[in-house]
Amino acid sequence: MAEIKNYTMNFGPQHPAAHGVLRLILEMDGEVITHADPHVGLLHRATEKLAESKPFNQSIGYMDRLDYVSMMCNEHAYVRAIEKLLDIEAPIRAQYIRTMFDEITRIRNHLMWIGTHGLDLGAMALFLYAFREREMCMDMYEAVSGARMHATYYRPGGVYRDLPEKMPKHKESQWTKGDDLKQVNEWREGSLLDFIEAFANDFPDKIAEYRTLLEENRIWKQRTVGVGVVSPEQAKAWGFTGPMLRGSGVAWDLRKKQTYAAYDKVDFDVPVGVNGDCYDRYLVRMEEMSQSTRIIKQCVKWLRDNPGPVVADNYKVVPPKRATMKDDMESLIMHFKLFTEGYSVPAGEVYSAVEAPKGEFGVYMISDDSNKPFRVKLRAPGFAHLSAMNDMVKGHMLSDVVAVIGTMDIVFGEIDR
Amino acid sequence: MSNYKRQLSKDLAAHFGDVDLTIKETRQGIVCTVPVESWLEVAKALRDERDFDFDQCIDVCGVDYLSYGEAEWPTEDVTYTGFSRGIRGKGPGRFSWSERRKEAVANRFAVVVQLLSLNKNHRLTLKCFAPDEGMLVVPSLIDIWPGVNWFEREAFDLYGIIFQGHPDLRRILTDYGFIGHPFRKDFPLIGNVEVKYDEDKQRVVYQPVSIEPRVLVPKTIRRDSRYVDNTADQENS
Numbered sequence: 001m002a003e004i005k006n007y008t009m010n011f012g013p014q015h016p017a018a019h020g021v022l023r024l025i026l027e028m029d030g031e032v033i034t035h036a037d038p039h040v041g042l043l044h045r046a047t048e049k050l051a052e053s054k055p056f057n058q059s060i061g062y063m064d065r066l067d068y069v070s071m072m073c074n075e076h077a078y079v080r081a082i083e084k085l086l087d088i089e090a091p092i093r094a095q096y097i098r099t100m101f102d103e104i105t106r107i108r109n110h111l112m113w114i115g116t117h118g119l120d121l122g123a124m125a126l127f128l129y130a131f132r133e134r135e136m137c138m139d140m141y142e143a144v145s146g147a148r149m150h151a152t153y154y155r156p157g158g159v160y161r162d163l164p165e166k167m168p169k170h171k172e173s174q175w176t177k178g179d180d181l182k183q184v185n186e187w188r189e190g191s192l193l194d195f196i197e198a199f200a201n202d203f204p205d206k207i208a209e210y211r212t213l214l215e216e217n218r219i220w221k222q223r224t225v226g227v228g229v230v231s232p233e234q235a236k237a238w239g240f241t242g243p244m245l246r247g248s249g250v251a252w253d254l255r256k257k258q259t260y261a262a263y264d265k266v267d268f269d270v271p272v273g274v275n276g277d278c279y280d281r282y283l284v285r286m287e288e289m290s291q292s293t294r295i296i297k298q299c300v301k302w303l304r305d306n307p308g309p310v311v312a313d314n315y316k317v318v319p320p321k322r323a324t325m326k327d328d329m330e331s332l333i334m335h336f337k338l339f340t341e342g343y344s345v346p347a348g349e350v351y352s353a354v355e356a357p358k359g360e361f362g363v364y365m366i367s368d369d370s371n372k373p374f375r376v377k378l379r380a381p382g383f384a385h386l387s388a389m390n391d392m393v394k395g396h397m398l399s400d401v402v403a404v405i406g407t408m409d410i411v412f413g414e415i416d417r
Numbered sequence: 418m419s420n421y422k423r424q425l426s427k428d429l430a431a432h433f434g435d436v437d438l439t440i441k442e443t444r445q446g447i448v449c450t451v452p453v454e455s456w457l458e459v460a461k462a463l464r465d466e467r468d469f470d471f472d473q474c475i476d477v478c479g480v481d482y483l484s485y486g487e488a489e490w491p492t493e494d495v496t497y498t499g500f501s502r503g504i505r506g507k508g509p510g511r512f513s514w515s516e517r518r519k520e521a522v523a524n525r526f527a528v529v530v531q532l533l534s535l536n537k538n539h540r541l542t543l544k545c546f547a548p549d550e551g552m553l554v555v556p557s558l559i560d561i562w563p564g565v566n567w568f569e570r571e572a573f574d575l576y577g578i579i580f581q582g583h584p585d586l587r588r589i590l591t592d593y594g595f596i597g598h599p600f601r602k603d604f605p606l607i608g609n610v611e612v613k614y615d616e617d618k619q620r621v622v623y624q625p626v627s628i629e630p631r632v633l634v635p636k637t638i639r640r641d642s643r644y645v646d647n648t649a650d651q652e653n654s
Contacts, residue, residue: 041590049600053510053632084445236472236535239564250535257538344639347486350445351531351542353475362476364531364542368486370638372509377478379531384475387567416590 006034009398013042017120017402020412024389024401031397036390043416051376055342056082056156059376064150066378067414070109071141072101073356074378074414075154080260081352081363082156085345086317092262093308094158099262100196100299101144101153102354103292107203108137109357109409110289114210117282117406121223126213133206136199143167143192157318158311163303167195193300200296207289214282224278228392228404231276238391239384242359243288244408247273247281254355266298278407285409288357317343342371358382358409380414421539422447428468433459448542456545457556463532463541464561471532471541474562477569479576480527483518483602484509488638510606510632514625517603521549526578528555530565547578557583575600605630 009026012018021042027035047066051059063078064071076098083090090098115130138148143164145151153160167188172181187198214220230240235248245252253270255263271287273280311318319338320331345367353362359381366375385408393401426442429449436459439450451459463469489506507516530543547553557580558565569580570589577598580586588595592612597604607628615622 041588041592044590046599049606053606055634058634087444237563239474239562239568241475252535258540341634341637344637348443348445349448349542351476351540360475362531364476364478364529366480368638369640370486370488370636371634372636374485375480377476377529379476379478383567383571384564387564 011401013039017405019116019405019410021416022386022405022410022412026398026401028398033393033396033398033401036393036401038386038389040386040412041416043412045417047417048376048378051373053372055371056345056373057338057342059373060154061150061152064152065413066380066417067109067356067358067361067382067411068149069112069411070105070357071149071151072098072105072153073354074361075152076102076261077352077354077356077361077363078376079154079156080354081350081365082345084350084352085348085365085367086156086343087346088157088312088314088317090158090312091309093162093303093306094310094312095262096265096299096302096306097159097163097310098154099266100296100303101140102261103295103299104137104140104196106292106357107289107296108134110285110292111137113285113357113406113409114282117409118214118220120402120406122219123214123217126210129206129209129213133203139168140192140196140199143195155311155318157314158309160311162310163192165191167192193304196296197300200293200300203293204290207286207293211286221279223399223403224282224407226275227278227396227400228407229275229277230388230392234388234391235276238388240359240388241381241384242355242357243281243284244359244381244385246271247284248276249274254353254360258353260354262299262302263295265302266295268292268295278403281407344369344371345373353379356381358411358414359385361414378414378417380417382408382410382415386410386415421537425469425539425541432462432466432468446540446542448544450544450546453545453548453555457558457561460530460543460558460561463543469534469539469541470536471534471539473533473535474530474558474565474568475533476529476531477558477565477572478529479572479578479600480529481576481600481602482525482527483522486638488636490635490637492637492639506635508632508636509602511630513605513607513630514609517605519603523549525549526553526576528572528578530558553578554581555579556581559583574598577601606632 006027006029009028011024011026013021013023023039025037026033047062051062060075060078063074066074111130111134115127118126141151142148145153169185169188170176170181176184187195230248232248232250235245235250249272251270251272256270268291271284273284315334319335324331325335347367347369349366351362351364353360361381362379364377365373368374393404422442426440426447429440436455437452441448463471489508524546526547528545528547532541532543545555547555555578557569567589569583570586572578573580573586574588574590575598597609607626607630610623611626612621612623
């Protein structure tokens with residue numbers, strides 16, 4: 001009989017379970033992985049280099065396109081880096097709006113994750129349910145910024161505009177009419193805050209639905225329990241952050257430990273796993289969605305009671321109001337300079353990090369006194385997670401590779417940048 | 418979280434008395450510049466000593482300091498030249514491959530590391546300038562924090578910094594067979610080659626880029642009263 005040797009298998013870059021453009025070179029011994037070598041960079045767009053040739057504000061839109069399922073969190077890290085260098089603070093209402101939208105983003109991201117992760121592991125129906133709720137979050141983005149995904153809503157010094165008083169409604173169409181139309185517009189009668197509150201009140205039931213589908217599901221447990229186990233020591237050494245670190249039992253959350261925006265003023269818990277396997281990370285992320293709902297409710301309440309400015313009153317950075325430009329020459333000049341040249345940021349270097357849904361998203365920025373950043377380095381959580389791929393899948397079966405890719409929650413926009 | 422910086426920079430200075438450290442403490446954080454000879458020794462101590470306890474290396478990145486602080490638009494004085502002076506420069510993104518700068522600058526490349534201590538909740542930025550003697554060589558931190566593997570590969574790929582002791586220093590983000598280090602300041606923003614499908618040859622071919630450099634906003638440095646607080650100087654005089 002011929003001797004069976006190790007063989008090499010190519011996985012991706014065009015593969016539905018590769019979550020984008022991951023190419024894996026797998027060294028196999030039968031069906032067991034002996035070595036995995038991820039090839040990344042197929043989506044490399046040199047965002048950091050592009051940012052070096054643009055005024056600071058023009059790169060905010062690029063941040064959306066990094067981790068393109070958790071857009072506003074990326075923006076948050078970027079504008080916070082600029083704010084730190086300029087030494088300005090966003091008004092308190094803007095801080096609450098940012099907190100609320102960071103959590104909406106977290107829910108969006110986790111819905112995307114649970115949908116695709118489930119789909120990869122054979123839970124078809126979940127994908128459809130998760131995307132139904134994700135659509136609501138897209139509508140919130142759209143109401144506030146006009147874009148469903150790439151919002152460019154955060155600005156240094158605050159947010160672009162205040163929350164709208166009216167929530168856009170669905171129009172009658174061939175497919176949505178009569179009672180259907182009434183149903184889809186049920187939450188949209190009032191303001192955006194009313195819509196968000198209705199969503200937040202309803203969402204815990206939806207999480208319970210997802211859990212019914214998965215939590216005690218025999219197939220789900222067989223595919224995730226004991227797969228991709230990471231000890232806390234390993235997780236720290238590999239530079240894991242976010243749910244990947246918390247799934248291994250390390251209670252570390254930047255929202256609590258190095259608090260920013262209004263996270264010190266809201267009440268929430270940080271879920272932590274025990275075994276560090278895919279199932280625990282699933283539990284952590286599911287609980288994070290419930291906690292996000294809690295935060296959103298508190299923010300909605302605060303935002304209702306406390307109207308105020310949403311952007312700093314600082315013409316160096318923030319364009320003046322259109323009305324003042326009509327009869328104030330200085331405002332007109334300032335507006336012109338801001339949109340042609342931008343603003344100069346004092347020389348210095350700063351590292352600002354936020355707890356993005358996937359982990360610590362950091363921006364390291366060097367400024368040389370000019371109107372463009374001298375160097376921007378974006379620290380993507382997925383990059384560190386994926387670099388541990390080989391160690392996590394070694395000795396596992398081929399099908400477990402898919403489970404590990406899913407549990408890492410990788411998105412190539414941020415890994416390849 | 419907020420008041421640890423003074424103490425940490427004191428501890429750093431005391432602990433590494435025999436190393437030529439430059440410690441810069443600002444409101445934004447502590448940046449500690451380490452000579453390349455002591456890079457590994459300092460990193461190891463920062464991880465193992467109980468005073469520091471930096472158990473996570475969050476990020477490693479390269480920096481190219483060529484053209485630092487060079488503006489394209491004079492602002493000190495009025496000028497008699499027209500608006501087009503803003504688009505004639507050869508600053509970042511405004512030159513092509515044949516127009517790139519070729520001068521040698523001392524201390525041009527740096528490696529910057531972000532450290533995080535989970536127990537103490539401290540952050541620290543470590544910086545090390547790569548000596549440029551034909552080849553940029555910096556010792557690899559991979560034996561101290563295994564997680565730096567890909568980050569160092571990225572810095573090698575984008576800046577050409579060689580990490581001595583790294584087991585697998587391949588390119589990571591650029592194309593297979595890519596030439597050059599694209600994030601260097603003398604690498605054009607438009608790149609060097611482009612890819613297209615050749616109908617005659619029936620395969621993908623590389624050819625020189627067909628686009629022109631086009632950056633619309635000049636790089637400007639302003640140190641006038643809008644940005645610099647002169648009140649402190651006036652009080653002193």
